Amino acid sequence: MYVSFIISTVLFLLVNDGLTFDCPNSPSQWCESKEIAQACDVIEQCKKYVWKVYEDDNRVNLSIYYETLCPDCRQFITTQVWNAYQSILDIVNITFVPYGNARELYRPETKLYQFYCQHGAEECYGNLIHTCVLNFYPKSEQHLPFIYCMESTDGDTETVATQCAQKSSIDYDQITACTHSRLGNQLQHGYAVQTDSLQPPHQYVPWVTINGEHTDDMEKQAEKDLIGLICKSYKGSNPPAQCK
Structure with missing residues (x-):
């Protein structure tokens, strides 16, 4: 998996325009949006292994x-x-x-x-x-x-x-x-x-x-x-x- 290297659950709070994003407990949700991916500190992993695959499907x-x-x-x-x-x-x-x-x-x-x-x-x-x-x-x-x-x-x-x-x-x-x-x-x-x-x-x-x-x-x-x-x-x- 694209986040298999992460063993423990990450808890990270992102304040953006007054909104706070929590990192979900389930890794399957970490790449659902850029805000969540940033909260989980997995932006690069999502870009490389998940979002690019989604884009390829839309070629x-x-x-x-x-x-x-x-x-x-x-x-x-x-x-x-x-x-x-x-x-x-x-x-x-x-x-x-x-x-x-x-x-x-x-x-x-x-x-x-x-x-x-x-x-x-x-x-x-x-x-x-x-x-x-x-x-x-x-x-x-x-x-x-x-x-x-x-x-x-x-x-x-x-x-x-x-x-x-x-x-x-x-x-x-x-x-x-x-x-x-x-x-x-x-x-x-x-x-x-x-x-x-x-x-x-x-x-x-x-x-x-x-x-x-x-x-x-x-x-x-x-x-x-x-x-x-x-x-x-x-x-x-x-x-x-x-x-x-």
Whole structure:
């Protein structure tokens, strides 16, 4: 427990604006408010082990459906998403779905899916690279710098991916092996199913959902001020300074 190190009951009186707060006998009540936590002298323990957990439960779930060579997607990721990642990551779960307006066709002779992308084969390859990176590096802190680097850098997809992997501590040999494997093919198929299952169906990219929902107004807000949209959607009691 977050207060297991305290054996005896603490009795502490706090006078605040004429009100006196007693520390409750039961440790389960010590983090019910900041005033009580201060009376029990466990402010830091409550912040570290209890209140942060409560805030995590209220995280906003942001999903971004995109394709790697789409100019609007690149603009959105390298500005709005990157800024949100740098400033309010504590209150948002960011999920990338690299498929966009692609189509897939199952080839029974190979038992693999063949993908056709809006911006050609280079985009299909870029989508597959992102797919494999997301699989092996699932935390935002691991994959988002790589995605940002690729989306903000012009050039041949393979060259850019190699350079960005070096900058982001990504094992590119592992990623290359994935892109040429059945695993990579199946992972990309999974994103195809996820994208094609959207309700309402996506009409363009980037396509943004907040907590699984999408509206045109939400999309406009996201592309103009994603941090503001996430802050407005956050239901936690202690928003970061950027939201105040």
